[in-house]
Amino acid sequence: MRFWWVNQNQTFEQEFRGGYLWSPKRNRNGARNQFYENMREVAPGDVVFSFRNRTIAAIGVAQSYGYECPKPTEFGTIGANWETVGWRVDVAYSVPANRVVPKEHMGLLGPLMPERYAPLQRDGDGIQNVYLAELPRAFAEALAGLIGVEAQQFVMAAADAQLLTAPKMAARGIDEWEDKIQETVRTSSVLSDTERTAIIRARRGQGQFKQNVMRMEKECRITKVDNPAHLVGSHIKPWRDATNDERLDGDNGLLLTPTIDHLFDRGFISFRDDGGLLVSPVADPVSLGRMGVRPEANAGPFSRAQSRYLEFHRDEVFLTARRAAT
Structure with a gap:
């Protein structure tokens, strides 16, 4: 406490x-x-x-x-x-x-x-x-x-x-925000029906976005699960923060199991560009261990395009305070 x-x-x-x-x-x-x-x-x-x-x-x-x-x-x-x-x-x-x-x-x-x-x-x-x-x-x-x-x-x-x-309240706050964005996408007169469907499905890590991610990613970076049925396309720059193009960009994604996707999306973990795992000080180490997360793990290197998105994740999503001048 x-x-x-x-x-x-x-x-x-x-x-x-x-x-x-x-x-x-x-x-x-x-x-x-x-x-x-x-x-x-x-x-x-x-x-x-x-x-x-x-x-x-x-x-x-x-x-x-x-x-x-x-x-x-x-x-x-x-x-x-x-x-x-x-x-x-x-x-x-x-x-x-x-x-x-x-x-x-x-x-x-x-x-x-x-x-x-x-x-x-x-x-x-x-x-x-x-x-x-x-x-x-x-x-x-x-x-x-x-x-x-x-x-x-x-x-x-x-x-x-x-x-x-607590977990339900936090999820609801994010869901309400994303629901509003999704409604804007659904009613957009600029997007085609196909584009609207792809962007909305990308919110859950499915559809065209997941296919785009699978062209580069073959397994979960943490658990090594490689069966696509058990993986979701996880946005590096979250769907809620991204442009429509970024929401479908395969470089803006990783294949993760649902539990690891939760940790990544909420900022409990992140990655250095060289694949080193970053763990938030507020993350429960016992729970992380039970989910197969080892702090010393290395997820392997990322592409230059992925690294640009990872910089956003570390700066804007990862739950650790940066020591800063006031």
Whole structure:
């Protein structure tokens, strides 16, 4: 379990009602922001303290891993210059009866703040451009102690309850996004019937896209299963992010078993260009082992075209925070 602090002055109402956190992937100038990158390392059961108007306005427990998601429409004009696709984490929130003002307790909290990427100034005032900051356990425990026993009870109860729902919630968020894209494809007047069918089937790794991938890929890169009946065409640059041409491009695909496809599509694993396996720090190593994933495995080299797509996957999908200047 990890502990996080989120500054929600602008978007608290929308995120609280919707049960989520959302951030852009980068600053307006395209630079990485550590407080956005942290969204990639949240895991189910992590605790989130929501800071708004100088108080801890809510406590939450993460219900999902981070995943790509469009900017919420309910934000309206808030963050007009933000990217249209960012990171989302589903969260179960609770409002504490005791609204703690951290600035009034900096004698206790100040010495416990992290040296880098702190959520507050040393005097307890907020910091602009801070969204999600990781908290040391000692800081989080001190803050929960100030809030009182309800904070501890909520965290324990919610952490137990969320384990059954987290995978479904995360999948639903992505599915809703892809459903909207699919409807746009289905009703397109520019595409032919054949093109529409091929693009829609490609969403599930089937049809013309899978055939295109099979011209270059012969087996699952991880499990070595080579029976096409047990493999799907897995997009390297996800179907939801790709252009229509990229959705059918065989270079934008691997043949993977369904379980490995899930890990790859959700960013729990990725690959270096030389075939080295990358494993997200939020991935459960026991589950990975049972699925036949060995961290030391090498999937073999990739073509230059595949490597271009893999760069996108590592930058935009893989769930590991890049250390970045704020």
